[in-house]
Amino acid sequence: MWLLIFLFVSSKCSPGYAEEICLVKYDTNSTLVKLGVSEGLRGEPGRSGKRGPIGPPGPAGPGESDTVLRQRYDAKIAALEARLNALSDPEWYLATNGFRYRILNRPTDFSDAQDQCTNAGGKLATVGMRNKKVKTKILEFLFTDAYKTGLWIGLTDIEEQGSWVWLDGITADEDATDWDEHEPNNHEGREHCAQIRYGREGTYNDIPCSSELYYPLCERGV
Ligand SMILES: [Ca+2]
Incomplete structure (x- = not known):
């Protein structure tokens, strides 16, 4: 049953x-x-629930260190300062050593070149000339063929033949000074001031101080 x-x-x-x-x-x-x-057919799925609260922050990722970030910001600040300085003082080139440089437009002799730089607020270049990297940058920026007869810089052996001294009083070590090949040669015994010739990679030549062919390369502090 x-x-x-x-x-x-x-x-x-x-x-x-x-x-x-x-x-x-x-x-x-x-x-x-x-x-x-006992039970009906299964119904349609219900609507989604509300979004849950935001979770806690995750662990720090492998980002840049504070030192690297600081260096990056320092570099940006320096670049901005350089641009501002250039805008505020466009006649002078701000070099990487912190000094400013300018070539004056009238060729002259060594003594008058000193006076011209003084009148412009500087002196014939010395500090930047002792650092080849700095000098190269300065000349790349300023030394165009408009000045191709050459530039006066602040280096002489006027006081004592063969003893080259920068105008800021520092003795020029012969081995460390960037003389051109076979220079200084004191040609005809008359060459006691230093110049930079165009197209010679910034090297120096001694030349008579009375020559009126060269342009003053001036330098001044910031
Ligand atoms: Ca010479």
Whole structure:
């Protein structure tokens, strides 16, 4: 009997309610009545919930160190300062050694070249001439073929033949001074002032101080 009931219920309920359990009972006439099922069909998925709170910060990544960042900002600040200085004082070139340089436009002799630089607020170049890297940059920027006869710089052996001294009082070490090949040669015994010739990579030549062909290369502090 129970087996028959089971088979009957299964055959009535199973087609539409494959996953559910049918609830049944007998009525007073011993007829099997289906009451329903314990669960309905599965509904549509509900809407997404609200976004959760922001989580705590993660660990520090492999970024640049403070030192590197500081160097980068220092370099940017220096570049900006240089641009501002150039804008505020466009006649003078600000070199990497912190001094300013300018070639004056009138060729003259050594003595007058000194006076011209003084009148312009500087002196014949000395400090920047002792550093080849600095000198190279200065000449790359300023020494055009408009001055191709050459430039006066602040170096002489006027006081004592063969003893070259910069105008700021520093003795020029012969080995460390950037003389051109075979110079200083004191040609005809008359060459006691130093010049830079055009197209000679910034090297020095001694020349008569009275020559009026050269342009003053002036230098002044910031
Ligand atoms: Ca010479």
